[in-house]
Amino acid sequence: MGLCASEVEKRIREWVPMAEDIDLRIEEIRENYSKIRIPFQDKAIRPGGTISGPVMMTAGDTAMYAAILGTLGEVAMAVTSNLNINFLQRPAPCDLIAEGTILKLGKRLAFCEVEIRSEGSDDLVAHVTGSYSLPVK
Amino acid sequence: MGLCASEVEKRIREWVPMAEDIDLRIEEIRENYSKIRIPFQDKAIRPGGTISGPVMMTAGDTAMYAAILGTLGEVAMAVTSNLNINFLQRPAPCDLIAEGTILKLGKRLAFCEVEIRSEGSDDLVAHVTGSYSLPVK
C-alpha cells in the first residue's frame, strides 16, 4: 500500500517543484521512515559558504512527506499543518542527508521528526518537527 | 543605517538563491517591518492547485531577514535560529503577500512574526514566528 523510494521520488518531483529545483533524491523508504539526500549545489549557498535555510526547510518538509507517502501510499492531498525547525550548526558545503520518522500516525494527523546532517557527519545540522493533516478517506 | 527596499531585494537575491527562484520582490521596508511579494508561478503549485509549503516557508524566512536587513543594515551573517510555521488555509492561485515584523530586537537575537496572505484577501494563509541569531559586533 505504501510506495517505494523511486515511486516516492517520482511523485514528489511531480508535485513539489521546489524538490526538483534542489534535485532532491529519495534514498530509502521504510514504514514510518524516509532518508533523503539534497546534493550540494552552488545555488543553495548563502553568505558564509553555508546552505541557505529554505533549502533545509524544504528538506525537512519533504522528508516528512516522503515518510507519509511511503507508509500510506498516494495521499497527495496530505498537507503540512505545522513545521518547526531549529538550525543547530552551519552545514558543511556538501550533500545534506535528512531522515524523517513518523512518531505518531493518527487518523487526521501524522506527527513527524526529521534529523538533518551533513553527509558523513554525526552532528545535527538542523532538527525539524511537524504535523501533516491527512485527507479523510 | 538600515537598507531600503531595493537594496534589500538586491542583497537577498544575491545571498539566497531560492529567493531568486521564487522571484521574490521586496515591496516595502520600514523600521522593524517588511512587506514582500511572491509572484504566482506555475512551478510553485502542488496537488490541489495550491502553492507548495516550501514556497511559503521561504517567504516567511525571507520576510524576517528583510525586516532585519532593513532595520540593522548589512548583517549578512544573521542566520535563522528557529522558524515555526502554521498553515491555516490553502492559498488562492495568485500572488502571496508576506508582512514581517520584528517583535523583539535583542543584542543576540531578533524575534519576528510574519503574516502571509493571498493578494487582495484579509484571511491568513500561513503564520510564521522565528528568531534570527545576530552577529556579535
Add this chain to the structure above:
Amino acid sequence: MGLCASEVEKRIREWVPMAEDIDLRIEEIRENYSKIRIPFQDKAIRPGGTISGPVMMTAGDTAMYAAILGTLGEVAMAVTSNLNINFLQRPAPCDLIAEGTILKLGKRLAFCEVEIRSEGSDDLVAHVTGSYSLPVK
C-alpha cells in the same frame, strides 16, 4: 452561545487545576479574544527574581482556551494540539497580562496567538502561538 468572562473563569478553574494554583483571572472575553491576568505571587518566581517559564506557558495555554470557550461556548473537550512559546524578556515581578486572539477558526482546529506582557508595560515578555483540536459536533 459563547461564554462571558466570569463563566469562562469558573469553567477553567474547575477544569484546569493549575489555573487555580496560579490564581488565574479572566479579565475580558470578546469574540475570538481573551484577556487574562496572572497575579504576581512569590511561588511563581525563579532564580533572578523573575517569573518561571511554566507559569507563562500556563498563561499562554489558558488564554487560548479562554478565547475558544468565549467564542464557541462549553467545548470542554477542546484540547491543545501544539503550543510554541518564545520568551523575549524577563518579566518584572508584577502581574502578567496575557491577551489571546483566535487567528483562524476552522472546523477541526483553532489557531491562536497570545501576547504576554507585564502589567503596565508595552513590551512583550513572551509570545505564544498554538492550535487547539476541536471536538467533532
Add this chain to the structure above:
Amino acid sequence: MGLCASEVEKRIREWVPMAEDIDLRIEEIRENYSKIRIPFQDKAIRPGGTISGPVMMTAGDTAMYAAILGTLGEVAMAVTSNLNINFLQRPAPCDLIAEGTILKLGKRLAFCEVEIRSEGSDDLVAHVTGSYSLPVK
C-alpha cells in the same frame, strides 16, 4: 561538574515552585540526559480524565532544565528561550515519565528534545523541543 539526580531535584524544587506543586521527581541524570517522573495526582486532571496540558509543559521544560543542570552544573540562570510542544495522545491517569536529551550544546544555547510517556507505555503522549539560553561565563 554536573549534578546528580538528588542535587538536581533539590535545586529545581527550590527554584521552580511549580515543580514542587506537581511533585516532580528526578529519576536519573546522565551527561546530556534526564529522566523525570510526574506522579499522578487528582489536581492535574482536566475534562476527560486526562492530565492537563500545563502539567506536561512543566514536565517538558523541567526535563530540559534537569539535563542542563546535570551536564553543566549550577547554571541557575539558564532560561528557556523557546519551547515547542506537540500533544500526541491523551495520557492515561497514571504517572508521566519525561526523558530529556540535549541534542546540541553550544556556547550560548542548548537545544533539547523531550519525550513524554505514560508510565509503562511505549507510546508518546507528548513531544517537546526547546532551547535554553546559557549564561555567559
